[in-house]
Amino acid sequence: MPASAKAALGGQVVRYIINGLVATAVHFGMLRFCMEVLHVPLAGEANAIAACFGITASFLGSRYFVFRGQEGSVVKQGSLFLGVYAVIALLHATVMYVWADRLGFDYRVGFVLATCMQMAFSFVANKLLVFK
Numbered sequence: 001m002p003a004s005a006k007a008a009l010g011g012q013v014v015r016y017i018i019n020g021l022v023a024t025a026v027h028f029g030m031l032r033f034c035m036e037v038l039h040v041p042l043a044g045e046a047n048a049i050a051a052c053f054g055i056t057a058s059f060l061g062s063r064y065f066v067f068r069g070q071e072g073s074v075v076k077q078g079s080l081f082l083g084v085y086a087v088i089a090l091l092h093a094t095v096m097y098v099w100a101d102r103l104g105f106d107y108r109v110g111f112v113l114a115t116c117m118q119m120a121f122s123f124v125a126n127k128l129l130v131f132k
Contacts, residue, residue: 012066016123019061027054055085067131080130086123088118 001009028052034046040064059081064070099110 012127013123015066016062017098019058019066020119022061023054023058026057026122027051030054055082062126062131067127077130083128084122084125084130088122091121 022095027050031047034040034044034049035129037057038053040046059078062081063074076085080117095114095117096107099105100107
């Protein structure tokens with residue numbers, strides 16, 4: 001891989017991490033807003049609402065900041081992005097189920113492992129499929 005391609009990939013990885021932190025902050029901020037300001041009675045419901053904001057922030061950040069894929073149709077990219085995240089959610093849940101529920105290992109360690117898998121899969125899928 002040429003040095004310029006390595007540098008470009010490295011830049012994308014750094015922007016991906018920044019974008020993930022921002023999207024997580026949006027998600028958590030909206031969760032707190034739903035719970036503490038709107039007084040949504042169920043944390044699961046508040047989290048589902050907040051997740052929509054976090055996923056939207058992640059998509060916009062990926063499209064305009066991380067991968068800079070404005071050339072493609074926003075509808076097509078959005079649909080692919082949601083599809084990728086649906087698969088990721090299933091993989092994350094499966095890892096947690098196998099790790100903690102079937103094998104009896106610590107769920108916190110499983111969460112870290114599943115999240116690392118999720119981050120790597122998400123980066124590759126978004127780079128090669130959604131924002132190519």
